[in-house]
Amino acid sequence: MARLVVIGALALDRPIRLNGCPKPGARLIGRSLEGDLAGQLGGGGANAGVALVRAGHHVRLSSIIASDAEGDQALALAKAAELDVSLVQRRPGLSRTTLILVDPNGERLVLHLDPEPVVLSPLPPPDDEVIDGLYLRAPYPGAQAWAEACTGPVIAHWPGPGFHGPCDIVVASADDCDAATRADPLAAGQAVFGNRLSAFVMTHGAEMVVAHLQGRSIEVTPSPATVVDATGAGDVFAAGLLDAMVGGADLERALKHACAWGAIAVRIEGSAPVTGAFRPIVP
Numbered sequence: 001m002a003r004l005v006v007i008g009a010l011a012l013d014r015p016i017r018l019n020g021c022p023k024p025g026a027r028l029i030g031r032s033l034e035g036d037l038a039g040q041l042g043g044g045g046a047n048a049g050v051a052l053v054r055a056g057h058h059v060r061l062s063s064i065i066a067s068d069a070e071g072d073q074a075l076a077l078a079k080a081a082e083l084d085v086s087l088v089q090r091r092p093g094l095s096r097t098t099l100i101l102v103d104p105n106g107e108r109l110v111l112h113l114d115p116e117p118v119v120l121s122p123l124p125p126p127d128d129e130v131i132d133g134l135y136l137r138a139p140y141p142g143a144q145a146w147a148e149a150c151t152g153p154v155i156a157h158w159p160g161p162g163f164h165g166p167c168d169i170v171v172a173s174a175d176d177c178d179a180a181t182r183a184d185p186l187a188a189g190q191a192v193f194g195n196r197l198s199a200f201v202m203t204h205g206a207e208m209v210v211a212h213l214q215g216r217s218i219e220v221t222p223s224p225a226t227v228v229d230a231t232g233a234g235d236v237f238a239a240g241l242l243d244a245m246v247g248g249a250d251l252e253r254a255l256k257h258a259c260a261w262g263a264i265a266v267r268i269e270g271s272a273p274v275t276g277a278f279r280p281i282v283p
Helices: 044-054 071-080 142-150 179-183 185-193 235-246 250-268
Strands: 003-007 009-020 030-032 040-042 060-061 064-066 090-091 097-102 107-115 133-136 156-157 169-173 199-203 209-213 214-222
Touching: 003 044, 003 142, 003 235, 030 214, 040 044, 040 071, 044 060, 044 071, 044 133, 044 179, 044 235, 064 071, 071 199, 133 142, 156 235, 169 185, 169 235, 179 185, 185 199, 185 209, 199 235, 235 250
Parallel strands: 003 060, 003 133, 009 097, 064 090, 133 156, 156 169, 169 199
Antiparallel strands: 009 030, 009 040, 097 107, 199 209, 209 214
């Protein structure tokens, strides 16, 4: 069991399963959870953290949530999933409403309703507890100090504006990268995260995963998987990568392990994979 920290969102996701794919002029029918837009555990930090917990790790989730009833519900769901929420902070105001529209192919569209600007307070400084690995899903203020305190690998989600701390590997979806980043991913990553960054891992949905290193690349093709719900699969992929790196795997093996975790995630209906069986890397 490793002692890990995940910095990222904790939220209530409201899934709506559609009877067709969104397109101009379409008239669709949606099926909501429990028929009333009920919320379920979600958010990028929670998605990754739950997978790591189910693999047997102790995971502290560092997040910032609203001090309202929905924030209370999200916090209770995180505790029920055995996440350590001692680093979760509360902020004034209301929670944001997030709809997850899932089409018949399992692809999802994330819709944030009426988002209002939120001023985030800095995270508390690191304590004396050892951090064996860290996943930076959201560049909250103060995250740099936690990355500096980590004694193991630091993996970050792309893009990471405002974060200039140490980072070993960045994970990105090709859809989130502009032409300049796709042309030279490692250089783009090092411009944001610094020269400690050794690999820029780019995913392409169900297609090939490519790790861009100095002067070479590693390509891994995921095994075919029946997609039920792709929500959170990228976060679970990054969690699998962290699990493997903490376990001492080399990058190619870590990528294959991360792909296996991602394949599990897309077969699960929902955001945070509370019913998934994620096996830790075997040294």
